[in-house]
Amino acid sequence: MTTVSAQRLASIFVEVADTLVEEFDLIDFLHMLTDRTADLVGAAAVGLMLADGRGNLEFMAGSDENVKLLELFQLQAREGPCLEAYRTGQPVINVDLGAAASRWPRFAPRAAASGFQSVHAFPLRLRSQVIGALNVFGDTKGGDFTGADVPIVQSLADVAAIALLQERALRRGEALTEQLQGALNTRIVIEQAKGAVAYAQGVSVDEAFTLIRRYARDHNRKLTDVAWAIVHDRTISPELRPV
Amino acid sequence: MGDRASMIRGLIAAQPVRTGGLVDRLRCVCQAAAGALSASGTGISVLTDDGTRGVYAASDPLSEHVEELQFLLGEGPCLDAFDRRRPVLIADLAGEAMSRWPMYAPEAHDRGVRAVFAFPLQIGAARLGVLDVFRDRAGRLSGQHLADALCFADVAVEALLDRQSDDAGAPEEPTHDSVTDAVANRAELFQAQGMVMVQIRGSITDAADRIRAYAYAENRSLGEVARDIVADDLRFEADRP
Structure with a gap:
């Protein structure tokens, strides 16, 4: 893990705890969480999966969303570190992808072929409730997590889970399911x-995502709203042209 | 989960068929859903962005009436679910729902409805309608009932998407693929819908429908067709103006 100042670490935790903003957007929140995690650990890629109403893990947000990475997440509905972390409630740390083919016969070779060398997954949990998992990919072989790093990233995942469950609890009893299902559909709108x-x-779909995300950031708009405007209002802004 | 989805398809297929058309198929979904979800009734309303609004099917006359109430009064969980693009789950209609829908909630309550669960019928930005589940007792949906309700909604989405294909004489039952199951790379299917939307200069619903109709006609899986579209090996032409 890269060395991060205590001050930077503290500000990341505060940011991740703050879900009680006006017009909270789950997808934007999860993108922020994956970006901050990637910065924090110097990871090649970070993604996040949440369990849907049927108990299946669905990809929600990534620090990067290229086609190969998206495939790696979709595979994890069936096998892989996210599913293990989700089912056991325990982190999966420092797995060498080159030696994990028997553990995850479909996932491990594909992840290795995509240039990743190690993988980690942290459950998003509050006490006994697990709602998903945070997935970290490294491209330096094996131990990019030291003993001291693990509790920091797990704590970040815990704070995020508490923040999400809190946000849902405060708004209304049933809000958890409503919001999650809404966000799952938003994922589809983004695709x-x-x-x-x-x-x-x-352009390629990967480049298209970069354009959409940059447009949302530059105009201080939610990714959700920009994606909806593109598909529903069928207005593709000239600004969404490749640079 | 796959077993659960096929069980639900089995329940729907076991309903007595009358005419075999879209409305009839949706009625079968409603009746099977009412039984499987321990509901007093269910209804499916079609709402689209081009302004179509109305009750399409219900499990029974009372549910049809309660479903119609929201269009009459212009408010209710079904309309909210459509607008907000997410489920609206009201475990106790006598609670804060009374102030949320000051006209609808008391009317529905008078007719014996104690809980309403509304599920949007949609695939991303393609909005087709809402499935409403009514209960005559207050209380949340269990995890299993929630999962099953989402499966029923998936089947209703497919039936609604295929309505145009029906006219063209497409097969009665979708073959092996469905909207959510069996498509290995789901992201690719949704990306393909976005591409076809631009190609045909239509709505995302039209695009989803064209892709499904093509897959049936060519007897190919949705996943394969989507891959060809994303690879730009397959393009669709705009409808005649």
């Missing part, structure tokens, strides 16, 4: 928007 922008602008 549809990627396709629309990719075709309209003649």
Whole structure:
């Protein structure tokens, strides 16, 4: 893990704990969490999966969302570190992908082929309730997590889980399911928007996502709202053209 | 989970078929859902962005009436679920729902409804309608009932998407793929819908429908067709103006 100042670490924790903002957006919150985690541990990629109403893990947000990474997340609905962390409630740490083919026959070789060397997963949990998992990929072989790093990232995941459950609890009893199902559908809108922008602008879906995300940031808009505007209002802004 | 989804398809298929059309198929979904979800009734309303609004099917006349109430009064969980694009789960209609829907909640309560659970019928930005589940007792949906309700909603989405294909004489039952199961790379399917939307200069619903109709006609899986679209090996043409 990279050395991060205590001050920076504290500010990340505060940011992750703050879900009680006006117009909270789950997808934006999870993107922020994956970005901060990637910064914190110097990871090649970080992603987050949440369990849907049927108990299946679904990809929600990533520090990067390229096609290969997305496939790696979709595979984990069936096998892989996220599923293990989700089922056991315990972190999965420092797994060497080159030696994990028997543990995860489909996931490990694909992850290795994508250039990753190690993988880690931290459950998002509050006491006995596990709602998903935070997935960290490293491209330096094996031990990019030392003993001291593990509790820090797990604590970050715990704070995020508490913040989410809190946010849901405060708004209304049933809000947990409502919000999660809404966010799962938003994930679909984002994929549809990627396709629309990719075709309209003649770029790859990965580039399309970069364009959409940059547009949302530059205009201080939610990714959710921008994706919805692209697909629903069918207005593809000229600004969503490749640079 | 796959077993659960096929069990639910089995329950729907076991309902007596009358005409075999879309409305009839949705009625089968409603009746099977009412039984499986321990509900007093269910209803499916079609709401689209082009302004179509109305009750399509219900498990029984009372549910149909309660479903219609929201269009009459212009408020209710079903309309909120559509607008907010997420489920609206009201475990106790006598609670704060009374102030949330000051006209609808008392009317529904008078007709014996104590809990309402509304599930949007949608795939991303493609909005087709809402499935409403009514109960004559207050209380939350169990985890299993919630999961099953989402499966029933998936089946209703497929039936609604295929309505245009029906006219073109598409097969009665979708073959092996469904909207959510069996498509290995789901993200790719949704990306393909976005691409086709631009190609045909139509709505995302039209795009989803065109892709499904094509897959049936060519007897190919949705996953394969989606892969070809994303790879730009397959393009769709705009509908005639």
